[in-house]
Amino acid sequence: MRAFQKFALRLTVAGMGFALTHVAGVARAGTLDIHVLADGKALDDAVVSAMPTAGALPLFKSGVKQTIMQQSQQFSPFVLPVQVGTTVEFPNHDPFRHHVYSFSPAKVFELKLYGGGESQEVTFDKEGAVALGCNIHDNMLAYVYVVGTPYFAKTASGAGTITLPAGNYVLKVWHPNQRGTTTTQAVEVLATGSKDVTFNIDLKRGRSQRPRGAVDEGIY
Numbered sequence: 001m002r003a004f005q006k007f008a009l010r011l012t013v014a015g016m017g018f019a020l021t022h023v024a025g026v027a028r029a030g031t032l033d034i035h036v037l038a039d040g041k042a043l044d045d046a047v048v049s050a051m052p053t054a055g056a057l058p059l060f061k062s063g064v065k066q067t068i069m070q071q072s073q074q075f076s077p078f079v080l081p082v083q084v085g086t087t088v089e090f091p092n093h094d095p096f097r098h099h100v101y102s103f104s105p106a107k108v109f110e111l112k113l114y115g116g117g118e119s120q121e122v123t124f125d126k127e128g129a130v131a132l133g134c135n136i137h138d139n140m141l142a143y144v145y146v147v148g149t150p151y152f153a154k155t156a157s158g159a160g161t162i163t164l165p166a167g168n169y170v171l172k173v174w175h176p177n178q179r180g181t182t183t184t185q186a187v188e189v190l191a192t193g194s195k196d197v198t199f200n201i202d203l204k205r206g207r208s209q210r211p212r213g214a215v216d217e218g219i220y
């Protein structure tokens with residue numbers, strides 16, 4: 001084989017390798033465009049999670065920490081979805097102390113009084129909704145929603161996106177103020193493109209985080 005032929009062959013093989021990698025990386029994943037409505041209105045802070053009906057989930061990537069901060073006597077974000085095994089940091093950005101706790105079965109814990117500039121962390125090791133409060137400030141409320149899958153999204157203005165491998169899934173929607181049991185929906189994710197999925201859920205009169213000063217202004 002002449003030198004220029006070998007060179008051309010190498011280029012072709014390299015090109016095929018690139019094309020195959022490219023196709024494999026893109027073609028196997030589909031996208032779900034999630035919409036969650038309550039009384040016909042777009043709903044914030046709903047969590048939709050997708051569990052494959054067959055096959056193994058990818059290994060959990062530990063070490064990626066999530067955050068719920070305390071600032072202006074509020075937790076933020078109000079709802080944080082995480083995969084089982086995730087560690088959440090709770091930095092206090094206020095010039096006064098907080099005492100974060102939960103009595104929820106999925107994670108009972110207490111981070112005793114700690115001041116501004118300090119942070120503590122908790123690892124969430126069980127699926128379920130974990131309601132957070134502060135022992136000092138009754139207005140403060142937030143939720144960690146722990147799911148057993150890496151495929152989930154939280155809605156903003158009623159919408160969220162989940163990118164996941166092709167296959168069959170059961171989708172579950174959760175909202176802190178949802179009435180009744182959790183709603184599920186079966187969906188097939190195709191190898192390419194996106195699919196719209198809509199949930200309509202009922203809300204009860206739920207609890208929400210109240211602004212600073214709503215109940216106990218001055219108690220630091």
Ligand SMILES: [Cu+2]
Pocket residue numbers: 073097098099134135136137140
């Ligand atoms: Cu507090």
